[in-house]
Amino acid sequence: MATIKDVAKRAGVSPSTVSRALSGKVPVDQETRERVMEAVRALNYKPNILAKGLKEGRTNTIGLIVPNISNPVFPAVARGVEDVAREHGFTVILCNTDEDIEAEKDYVEKLQKRWVDGFIFATARKESHHILQLKEKGFPVVLVVRHMGQAVDAVVIDNYKSSFEAVKYLIDTGHRKICIVNGDTSLTLYKERFEGYKHALQAAGLPITPELVLDAAGRGDTGYETVRAMLEKGMLPDAVFATSDPRAIRVIRAIKDCGLSVPDDVSVVGFDDLDISAFLDPPLTTVCQPLYEMGARAARRLIDIINGEKYGQPKVELVEAKLVIRKSVKVREH
Amino acid sequence: MATIKDVAKRAGVSPSTVSRALSGKVPVDQETRERVMEAVRALNYKPNILAKGLKEGRTNTIGLIVPNISNPVFPAVARGVEDVAREHGFTVILCNTDEDIEAEKDYVEKLQKRWVDGFIFATARKESHHILQLKEKGFPVVLVVRHMGQAVDAVVIDNYKSSFEAVKYLIDTGHRKICIVNGDTSLTLYKERFEGYKHALQAAGLPITPELVLDAAGRGDTGYETVRAMLEKGMLPDAVFATSDPRAIRVIRAIKDCGLSVPDDVSVVGFDDLDISAFLDPPLTTVCQPLYEMGARAARRLIDIINGEKYGQPKVELVEAKLVIRKSVKVREH
DNA sequence: CTGAAAGCGCTTACAG
């Protein structure tokens, strides 16, 4: 491949001049510039970005680390990150960890060796020491979707409040036996969604029934089996709050497979509002997170930090989620 | 950040020795090695990968370009690519183009400047000249899911055959008015799926009815509206072959919204076999592509090419897809 | 086994 020297030779100038002509930031004689451009075209010259990055100490690239790319939540966030990054001349490297913290550490290990100028993590957990370390080293880091208290900049929704409101909606529409099918509560986000559920019930004077608190965490998502087992034991809630849409899809299938109807027998509320959620049967009532917006904001914040502005006190930005009402909840009279 | 010089100074050796101790490929005195490692730990030294890549002329990284990360087909392929890459010490950079050829060219432009050692494209179209150019330059390139004739190495399924068999299954189960809801036929893959449909009907002596050939290409997927419009015009097929699962989900919704039942009134067959397809209502009969396997094979092929083996005649590998029978097709008597 | 030197391909302060 052609190097800057080849171009210089062909254009009859020095490499420095080629570099300057290409940068566009420094005055170069018009005629010289044209000769350089001509040579660049003729040789199909592409500057070696490794050399450039080595010299300049930055690569205009950000690493986006997501836990599971098959969960449509993360592609939506990624879109927001990419669009903003691109506007600012940054490229994003998307890394999928499959919830495997070792895979994640491998990525971080490799990328922090000057590949990327900063990271956005959608994978934060309590045990994510590597994220804290990065931050302590002064490496630009922003979290999205999942956060770690106030220690690191983050863009998240108010999971507690959204969950509270979703459950309150079920109560207001006449439901009394509300089951929650939740994710991994070692993630703050699911813990907060559970708290929202609990407090909404308490606020309405309803009891927390342990048999109605279901755990569908883990790989392969166990929402189907868990709900089916509950139903077959004769425990019949009048509503289920599934804390993600993929879980809601499995919950609905389980209810139907037990010969019951959604929403006539059991109402269901989801969380996410995926692309396909409006097309399910019944169209799903669910909490819509502004995922694209969250990605976009996280990217903006990170780029500010990379550009050396305000890396002072970490800020946790809260964005609004809202309940989208479709047809999976029935109003019940008592 | 610490550099190799800092480590050398602290360990009382030359930078060359540090480099050699770290590489592990060259004999280094045991005691010297330990002093180096000690210094590496103490300074938390990470070699600058840009400098390394510049010197060595490779980065052990591959670029994976996908058209739409929100379509679950591509995450599945990406998994296969990542797992194999990782086994071989490669990192993968995942780039989402959103079907925007300009975005794609931007990525390729940036990554080919020595960021990556090779590319896997899941975005190939007839107009993808940039892919051909890359290949002509000698840049390692492999295609997956979508291919470009015999010009470039590729791993794909036999779309014609899979489609033929899906439609034949509908015919064998007693369907006579079979509608196809297809994607963008400027993609070879959808053209081939259409050919399979056509020939299966012809082989059974059934006519091709233009009103039953529906186009649901384009952004936001128009499967819902198109099918609904057909049904409202009074055109009632006894089966629909949707050439992707996301399309099948919209088709089913449209049929139900017209007061009809799946599969009692209309059978539906999809294509993809997504994670959630088994949980839909009804559980979807669909063509299962071995997506993970395809990604894995593409990665293996690319890494072979990068390692300088056999970049001779391009090979198009065909992998087997198979129909997964669930409950969205009803056997009809005549 | 180890060090000094050269060089990967750029950019940029320093002279002119």
Add this chain to the structure above:
DNA sequence: CTGAAAGCGCTTACAG
């Protein structure tokens, strides 16, 4: 406006 030189942080042939 332009060139020669130095240097970014590594690796590796060349000596010893």
